[in-house]
Amino acid sequence: MTSLWTYANPKKFVETTDKVLPFVSVLAIVCLVTGLVWGFFFTPDDYRQGSTVKIIYIHVPSALMAINAWLMMLVASLIWIVRRHHVSALAARAAAPVGLVMTLIALATGAIWGQPMWGTYWAWDPRLTSFLILTLFYFGYIALWSAIENDDTAADLTSILCLVGSVFALLSRYAVNFWNQGLHQGASLSLDKEENVADVFYHPLLVSIAGFVLLFLALVLLRTRTEIRARRVRVLSTRQRME
Amino acid sequence: MIALLLRDLRLAIRAGGGFGLGLAFFLIVVVLVPFAVGPEAGLLSSIAPGILWLGALLACLLSLDRIFALDWEDGSLDLLAVSPLPMEAVVSVKALAHWLTTGVPLVLATPLIAVLLNLPGEGFRSLILSLALGTPALSVIGTFGAALTVGIKRGGLLLSLLVLPLYVPTLIFGAEVARRGLSGQDTSTPLLLLAGITCGAIALLPFASAAVLRVNLR
Amino acid sequence: MPDLGKYTDTVLAAYAVSLGLIVVLVIVSLMRSAKVKAQLQALEEKVRLDG
Amino acid sequence: MLKVSDLQIARGGVPVLQGVSFEVSSGQALVVRGPNGIGKTTLLRTIAGLQPALDGAVDVDPDDLAYVGHADGIKSTLSVTENLTFWAQVFGQSDISPALQTYQLEGLADRPAGLLSAGQKRRLGLARLLVTGRNLWILDEPTVSLDTNAVEMFSACIRSHLAGGGKALLATHIDLGLEDAKELDLSPFKAKPMSVNAFDEAFL
Numbered sequence: 001m002t003s004l005w006t007y008a009n010p011k012k013f014v015e016t017t018d019k020v021l022p023f024v025s026v027l028a029i030v031c032l033v034t035g036l037v038w039g040f041f042f043t044p045d046d047y048r049q050g051s052t053v054k055i056i057y058i059h060v061p062s063a064l065m066a067i068n069a070w071l072m073m074l075v076a077s078l079i080w081i082v083r084r085h086h087v088s089a090l091a092a093r094a095a096a097p098v099g100l101v102m103t104l105i106a107l108a109t110g111a112i113w114g115q116p117m118w119g120t121y122w123a124w125d126p127r128l129t130s131f132l133i134l135t136l137f138y139f140g141y142i143a144l145w146s147a148i149e150n151d152d153t154a155a156d157l158t159s160i161l162c163l164v165g166s167v168f169a170l171l172s173r174y175a176v177n178f179w180n181q182g183l184h185q186g187a188s189l190s191l192d193k194e195e196n197v198a199d200v201f202y203h204p205l206l207v208s209i210a211g212f213v214l215l216f217l218a219l220v221l222l223r224t225r226t227e228i229r230a231r232r233v234r235v236l237s238t239r240q241r242m243e
Numbered sequence: 244m245i246a247l248l249l250r251d252l253r254l255a256i257r258a259g260g261g262f263g264l265g266l267a268f269f270l271i272v273v274v275l276v277p278f279a280v281g282p283e284a285g286l287l288s289s290i291a292p293g294i295l296w297l298g299a300l301l302a303c304l305l306s307l308d309r310i311f312a313l314d315w316e317d318g319s320l321d322l323l324a325v326s327p328l329p330m331e332a333v334v335s336v337k338a339l340a341h342w343l344t345t346g347v348p349l350v351l352a353t354p355l356i357a358v359l360l361n362l363p364g365e366g367f368r369s370l371i372l373s374l375a376l377g378t379p380a381l382s383v384i385g386t387f388g389a390a391l392t393v394g395i396k397r398g399g400l401l402l403s404l405l406v407l408p409l410y411v412p413t414l415i416f417g418a419e420v421a422r423r424g425l426s427g428q429d430t431s432t433p434l435l436l437l438a439g440i441t442c443g444a445i446a447l448l449p450f451a452s453a454a455v456l457r458v459n460l461r
Numbered sequence: 462m463p464d465l466g467k468y469t470d471t472v473l474a475a476y477a478v479s480l481g482l483i484v485v486l487v488i489v490s491l492m493r494s495a496k497v498k499a500q501l502q503a504l505e506e507k508v509r510l511d512g
Numbered sequence: 513m514l515k516v517s518d519l520q521i522a523r524g525g526v527p528v529l530q531g532v533s534f535e536v537s538s539g540q541a542l543v544v545r546g547p548n549g550i551g552k553t554t555l556l557r558t559i560a561g562l563q564p565a566l567d568g569a570v571d572v573d574p575d576d577l578a579y580v581g582h583a584d585g586i587k588s589t590l591s592v593t594e595n596l597t598f599w600a601q602v603f604g605q606s607d608i609s610p611a612l613q614t615y616q617l618e619g620l621a622d623r624p625a626g627l628l629s630a631g632q633k634r635r636l637g638l639a640r641l642l643v644t645g646r647n648l649w650i651l652d653e654p655t656v657s658l659d660t661n662a663v664e665m666f667s668a669c670i671r672s673h674l675a676g677g678g679k680a681l682l683a684t685h686i687d688l689g690l691e692d693a694k695e696l697d698l699s700p701f702k703a704k705p706m707s708v709n710a711f712d713e714a715f716l
Contacts, residue, residue, distance in 0.1 A: 040476070041463055052468045055475040062479065101486045105479045112475040116468055136408040143404055147395050150524055156458040157391055161405065164387065164451050171412040171440065178433070179415045215483070219490055226494040229501045236504045238526050246601035250590070257589040318583025322640075325560050325579045326602050461563050 010228045013087045021221050028214030035208025043200055055113045057205060061212035063106035063127075066134060069099025069216060073141070074166050077159030087224065089155035090231065092162065093145050094223035098216055100138035107131050126176045133172045137165045151231055244332050247323075251340035254313075261309055265302040265345035266352055272298040273356050284361045291360035292370055292421030298356075299349045299374055300381060300410055306345045307385040308402050310337050311393040311456070320393075324460055330453035338379075338386040338449070346378030362425070369424020373437060377417035380441040383448050384409045390452040394459040412440050513537050514648055514679060516559065519568035520703070523554045527566065527703035534696055538647070541670065541680040541690050546698035552683035553582070555698070556652050559681065578603075578646035580654060584637030588626030592617055592636055595625055600643040611642035614669050615662075630657040638666060649673065649680045655688070663688070 039057035046053035076092035079085060110128050111121045122128070144161055148154035255262045276294050280286060314320045323333050353374055354367055362370065388406035392398030416437040423430045513535065520530040528551035536542045544552050557563045559570050560579040586595050596608040612618045615635040620628060625636065634657050641649055649670075655663050667688050670680055674690075682688070 036476075045466065050466050050468050051463070051472050054472050058475060058479045098486065101482050105482050108478045108482070109475045112471055112478065116471055133408055133411055136404075140401075140405040140408060143401055144391065147392075147398065147401050152525060153394070153458055153461065157455060160451055160455055160458075161391060164409070164448070168409045168412060172408070172415075175412040175415040175436075178436070179419065219486065222494055223490050226490070226497050229494075229497045233497065233500050233504055235525075236501075236508055238524075240504075240507070246598055250587070250594075250598045253594070254587060254589060259589065313587075314585075316583075317585055317587070318581050319585035319587070321557075321562055321581050321583070322579065322585040322599075323602070324562055325574075325577065326644075327575065327604065328602060 010087055014225055014228055017221050017225060024214055025218040028211060028218045031207055031211030031214055035204055035211045039204035039208060043204060052113055052116055055109050057208045059106060059109040059113060060205060061209040062102045064209060065212050065216050066099055066103040066106050069095050069102055073162055077162040080155055080159045090227035091220060091224045094227050095220045096138055096142045098219045103131050103135045103138060124180055126180055129176045130173045134169060137169055244336055247336045248340055252343060255344040261306060262344055265306045266348045268305055269298045269302040269349055270356060272301060273359055288361040288363055291357060291362040292366060292425055293418050294360060295353060295357055295370060296414060296418040296421060300414055302349055303345055303381040303385055304403055304406060307389045308399045310341055310386055310389040315393050321460060330456050331449045334386055334449045334452040338383045342379050342382035346382055349378060350374045366425035369430050370421040373417045373420035376437050376441055377413050380413045380444045383444045387448050387452045390455040515571040517569050520566040521551060521554050521558045522566050523551060528554055529698060529701045530703045532701045536679050536681060538677045538679055539674050541674055541693040543693050543695050544683045544698060545695060550698045550702060553652050556650050556683055560650050576646055577648040577650055578641050578644040579650045580637055580641060581652050584633050586625045586633055586636055589624060591622050591624050593621045595636060596639060596643055599640045603644040605643050605645050608643050611639040614642060615639040615665055631659055631662055634658055635662055647678050651682045653684055654682060655684060655686055
């Protein structure tokens with residue numbers, strides 16, 4: 001069995017993902033559509049929240065992906081630091097914008113959903129605030145990548161920033177909890193644990209979560225391939241100049 | 244190590260050293276607040292701890308890119324990298340020098356400046372304690388940010404973008420201590436957490452900063 | 462179209478914003494992918510010719 | 513003993529030199545020559561440990577080398593003595609008078625370095641080497657902006673360093689009049705453009 005690290009070779013990675021990407025993309029679209037359609041059209045209103053509960057099918061999956069995207073970038077950064085494989089560094093670079101968009105979606109849906117419940121668009125609720133902080137971390141990470149010309153220096157610096165940032169993101173997560181009790185729903189909508197909301201909402205939610213995960217995967221694969229090709233363009237053009 | 248610290252302190256005090264800059268900025272920010280929110284004493288005293296903490300944080304932030312920029316330009320950083328001093332030591336001494344030239348003057352000046360915001364008497368003790376405990380973390384985290392952006396031209400804005408999110412826990416706990424001190428509540432929990440973050444930062448961040456500097460020196 | 466009651470605009474707004482952001486992200490990613498692929502083809506062509 | 517074997521180095525990700533091998537034993541000096549941009553500075557920085565090599569090995573004692581780059585690392589608001597004393601203390605030495613005498617800087621001792629001419633600054637940068645007490649000197653274009661008698665001062669200083677069992681690795685264009693200094697032309701080691709290197713090979 002070829003070891004996992006062979007996929008870290010960019011050429012091989014691009015070849016293997018040629019086959020995988022279409023498959024994952026189609027699967028992502030299917031899951032997304034079924035999950036959202038099922039949740040949107042075929043589930044009853046919540047006795048308390050009315051139809052706004054339908055926002056759950058976007059808010060919860062996007063919030064989950066926002067956190068998992070950063071964790072994936074953290075793992076990719078560790079792999080870059082330890083094994084120096086270009087693909088993992090470029091995958092982290094590719095995942096950052098997707099994670100950022102997921103965070104923005106979670107924030108937007110959270111704020112919009114909160115409006116009827118809490119009466120204001122933006123309440124400084126610990127979970128929403130920690131997503132706001134996560135957005136800042138994403139911006140910083142992406143900005144650092146674009147600020148440095150040399151690819152490998154950029155990879156090194158951003159991976160160290162990701163490590164340090166993760167520790168402080170975690171610290172902020174609990175500092176924010178300490179700082180304000182919060183209006184967010186209780187465990188029924190918690191982002192980490194399995195939802196224990198009523199079954200009828202539960203199954204479509206799982207499908208849309210699967211849809212979001214596959215969407216994230218497809219986007220990261222696509223963007224990583226683009227980063228690898230962009231890197232190859234830079235290498236070839238510097239070589240052109242050298243002759 | 245001491246030689247580097249003394250040199251940096253001497254440089255800061257000498258002409259163009261930027262010793263008083265952080266302090267001046269802190270004073271200006273605090274003076275501007277009443278213009279922005281109105282002179283009403285009750286309002287000012289309630290927001291005073293937060294404003295003073297924010298002012299101290301921004302003052303530290305502003306003087307960060309001077310930490311490595313000068314040594315980077317005149318080649319001292321390369322020479323220090325080859326000297327017997329390990330990079331971790333160089334980074335820690337730089338953070339300490341930044342704290343001594345920016346953090347400490349802030350803490351000492353806070354009582355005077357807090358009067359401008361009608362901070363009631365009982366609020367002083369906890370505010371100064373929280374600043375004294377918090378500013379070292381601001382310096383160490385800031386040094387990490389400065390090391391990250393040392394090679395980037397005009398990296399000042401990027402430095403702020405990278406460092407501000409890292410400042411959030413310190414700001415939250417620091418301002419919380421000051422606020423609780425003001426209203427007479429027990430400040431032990433936020434104080435311990437603040438001290439914890441500072442000690443953690445002092446102990447661990449120099450390794451990250453040194454690694455980043457070695458990458459930038461390549 | 463299910464009757465969303467008084468929260469119709471809230472729910473629709475949330476879905477519109479989210480799907481909008483996702484669509485924008487997908488389109489931007491696809492366009493960039495195509496652009497870089499074209500650049501690469503052009504460069505490899507040049508390298509093969511005078512390689 | 514400095515031993516470099518089959519070294520391959522890159523600048524900004526692009527390979528510049530490969531297959532470089534040489535040795536410098538105590539009491540010896542090696543002058544590295546080659547056209548501009550061949551990679552002299554990169555080679556010296558790699559040996560000084562400021563930069564990792566792509567391939568090959570550098571057998572050197574990192575605690576026994578001193579490096580002088582293009583920039584002298586001099587603080588303009590500090591005086592000559594303060595600059596030298598600082599570097600002396602960093603390297604665990606204390607006496608800076610021999611360094612001042614060798615480069616005739618006693619007259620400028622209390623003058624802020626900012627008011628020195630380029631040549632005087634370079635002499636101060638070279639004087640710094642004398643307070644490091646290190647055996648292997650790595651010098652990148654040491655004689656730039658030095659006038660003739662300053663160059664003579666420098667050659668005398670190098671000769672006494674070598675006589676004392678020291679080693680020197682210099683990159684320079686001018687002839688320093690060091691009789692037994694070995695020379696190494698880097699042109700044959702130029703990395704062939706089409707050469708596949710471990711660094712970016714992953715992307716070819």
